Amino acid sequence: MNIPFLGPRHKQSGDAALPTDPEGIAALLSECDLLREQAARAGVRLDDTPASLEALDQLLPRWRDDAETLPWLGNDAGLYLGTVIVRTVPGAVWEIRADGQPVVRLLSGREFEVAASGQEWAASGAPELSQLYAEVAEA
Numbered sequence: 001m002n003i004p005f006l007g008p009r010h011k012q013s014g015d016a017a018l019p020t021d022p023e024g025i026a027a028l029l030s031e032c033d034l035l036r037e038q039a040a041r042a043g044v045r046l047d048d049t050p051a052s053l054e055a056l057d058q059l060l061p062r063w064r065d066d067a068e069t070l071p072w073l074g075n076d077a078g079l080y081l082g083t084v085i086v087r088t089v090p091g092a093v094w095e096i097r098a099d100g101q102p103v104v105r106l107l108s109g110r111e112f113e114v115a116a117s118g119q120e121w122a123a124s125g126a127p128e129l130s131q132l133y134a135e136v137a138e139a
Contacts, residue, residue: 025094029102030083035076038063046080048087050137053129056080061125070122078118081129085112089137104136112136 030048035056039046044055056077063073082104086092091107104112117132 022093025096025102026083026086029079029094032076032080032083034069034072035080038073048084050084050088050130050133053081053084053133057125057128057130061122063122071119074119074122075115076118077121077129078113078115081118081121081132082112082114084133085114085136092136106136106139108139110139 032046036046039052039056039059042059044052044059046052046056063069079102082094082102085104086094089106093105095103095105095111097103101113102115104114106112117127118129121127121129121132
């Protein structure tokens with residue numbers, strides 16, 4: 001996923017201010033509207049906890065039949081995974097790379113490309129989001 005508006009750019013007159021603080025970026029990246037809508041329809045509450053990742057892993061993947069929805073939902077799943085990591089793993093933070101790609105940086109310095117992981121999960125169901133979280137939380 002590339003979010004060019006979060007990367008370096010020249011501010012033009014009339015542009016709305018974009019968040020540059022960690023909390024503002026985290027709030028923006030945690031929205032995941034399409035995923036939250038799909039989960040709500042299935043009766044799954046996304047409360048930004050590891051347990052909610054397990055619940056997502058159990059959803060029937062109806063989105064796989066929709067070529068237009070699949071990449072967006074995968075992106076949202078990755079951003080949601082990142083949100084859970086940032087909110088529950090000590091020292092984990094969002095970082096926007098120079099190419100506009102949001103990644104989670106762990107205290108160890110390791111970067112975790114959550115959007116790519118979300119895309120894989122949405123397309124195939126593997127690896128599971130809860131499994132990815134467990135690997136990151138252990139590190």
